Amino acid sequence: MKLYNTLTRKKEEFVPLEENKVKMYVCGPTVYDYIHIGNARPYVIFDTIRRYLEYKGYEVKYIQNFTDVDDKIIKKANEENVSAKEIADRYVLEALKDAQGLNVEPATKNPRVTEEMEHIIEMIETLIKKGFAYEVDGTVYFDTKSFDGYGKLSGKNIDDLEAGARIEVDQKKKSPMDFVLWKPYKPGEPKWESPWGGGRPGWHIECSVMAKTYLGDTIDIHAGGEDLIFPHHENEIAQSEAANGKQFSKYWLHNGFINVDNEKMSKSKGNFFTLREIAKEIPYDVIRFFILNGHYRSPINFSRDLMEAAGNGLDRIKNCVKDINFITLNGKDGKMSDSEKQLLGECVKFKNQFEESMDDDFNTADAVSAIFEFVKFANINVNDNSTKKFAEAILSKVIELCIILGIEPLKEDKDSDTEKIETLIAKRQEAKKEKNWAEADKIRDELTNMGIIIEDTRAGVRWSRK
Ligand code: AMP
Ligand code: ZN
Numbered sequence: 001m002k003l004y005n006t007l008t009r010k011k012e013e014f015v016p017l018e019e020n021k022v023k024m025y026v027c028g029p030t031v032y033d034y035i036h037i038g039n040a041r042p043y044v045i046f047d048t049i050r051r052y053l054e055y056k057g058y059e060v061k062y063i064q065n066f067t068d069v070d071d072k073i074i075k076k077a078n079e080e081n082v083s084a085k086e087i088a089d090r091y092v093l094e095a096l097k098d099a100q101g102l103n104v105e106p107a108t109k110n111p112r113v114t115e116e117m118e119h120i121i122e123m124i125e126t127l128i129k130k131g132f133a134y135e136v137d138g139t140v141y142f143d144t145k146s147f148d149g150y151g152k153l154s155g156k157n158i159d160d161l162e163a164g165a166r167i168e169v170d171q172k173k174k175s176p177m178d179f180v181l182w183k184p185y186k187p188g189e190p191k192w193e194s195p196w197g198g199g200r201p202g203w204h205i206e207c208s209v210m211a212k213t214y215l216g217d218t219i220d221i222h223a224g225g226e227d228l229i230f231p232h233h234e235n236e237i238a239q240s241e242a243a244n245g246k247q248f249s250k251y252w253l254h255n256g257f258i259n260v261d262n263e264k265m266s267k268s269k270g271n272f273f274t275l276r277e278i279a280k281e282i283p284y285d286v287i288r289f290f291i292l293n294g295h296y297r298s299p300i301n302f303s304r305d306l307m308e309a310a311g312n313g314l315d316r317i318k319n320c321v322k323d324i325n326f327i328t329l330n331g332k333d334g335k336m337s338d339s340e341k342q343l344l345g346e347c348v349k350f351k352n353q354f355e356e357s358m359d360d361d362f363n364t365a366d367a368v369s370a371i372f373e374f375v376k377f378a379n380i381n382v383n384d385n386s387t388k389k390f391a392e393a394i395l396s397k398v399i400e401l402c403i404i405l406g407i408e409p410l411k412e413d414k415d416s417d418t419e420k421i422e423t424l425i426a427k428r429q430e431a432k433k434e435k436n437w438a439e440a441d442k443i444r445d446e447l448t449n450m451g452i453i454i455e456d457t458r459a460g461v462r463w464s465r466k
Helices: 037-055 071-080 084-101 117-129 158-164 205-215 226-244 275-281 284-292 304-330 338-346 348-359 364-381 388-404 418-433 437-449
Strands: 002-005 010-013 021-026 059-064 133-136 139-142 179-184 199-201 219-225 249-255 258-260 452-457 460-465
Touching (some): 021 037, 037 084, 037 258, 117 139, 205 219, 205 226, 348 364, 364 388, 418 452
Parallel strands (some): 021 059, 021 219
């Protein structure tokens, strides 16, 4: 299995630190509002990578933090006249609801900054003791010049960075590239006691600390969106490697942006759509499928047309699975025929194609194509003359691949109209039995108006969406 490592700028063979185990850390959202579609991309992508690693037999420890103390959270709290904790608690819950909607497996742990203060203070103390950080009037800075490898992830040169930096307002820093590890308390802000007085941590230190606390000094995979490469991940490497004296993460994975009109979707630009508002119109599984339709490192444009295309693609899979499921219930009893056994043997090519795609830097776009080919094959080969056993075997193979991508084609959305459709079909069957043709036609028209096509087959009534 190969993956593209931002640190080495190459596709590399994946070799975990410990056999069969993967320690993975993914930077999570700052919880001051609902997450937007752009934030949904790392959720879906790194969950899919985790699922694939699990499918390959690795035991994955998956840590994703919540940044629950930050300027934006404090600002929102002041606007609403509530505590920062209330804002953070509210949007942690909302983010978890969205993640569940997207069918993201729960993380091994979602640590929060406010619950990790002791360890944060400990790491800052270590950095000061080792000569990598200094305190000026209650603010602690990381001394970027003291760390030799600064710039290795982003490929930036510290002298160029310094030359390019604007004249610093903050005269207390030794170098404009130095960044804050601890900042002093300002009125109206939450504070924690520390050896440098009351205050709160800077942003970057939390991830170094949480990765160390829950995964250890060296981890296998560190991931996030590509906007985090610099300065966030560069600073994390500096803090962790300076404090621990060991490599921080072996592999660094970064997803590309979701753009709107070729510009990154972001809260600050105002060109964002929250996942929650989109999910009112477009089911979560379609949003997930939309994200999987592109390679995770390529940019994708958010558009209704592309969402609709993703919805149509997913329907093709769902309709196929529903049809095969119908045969598992209504097909022929008894053993599989020889030709069915042969066809079943042929299916291994779809699984191979799927794995080859995923082994090549998690190419979910090609993995989806492998599923589409499997669906085409199943549509041709599973029919009213098939045995239940054959249909069951094909169904479980198609579903196995879908589930690795976090797609569950047999599971209907909670708010979907499936129950209503099936009730109407049952009523129509009743009407036909009673030779009440007018009623049966009326129900068929109602279904047609709902965009449902029904087909009376020897094995029973089948339905699909237009
Ligand atoms: P934030 O709350 O802004 O720190 O973002 C949480 C995660 O979403 C980070 O991994 C970001 O890199 C990622 N992210 C933010 N905006 C986008 C976007 N437009 N496209 C893809 N990923 C994004
Ligand atoms: Zn982080």
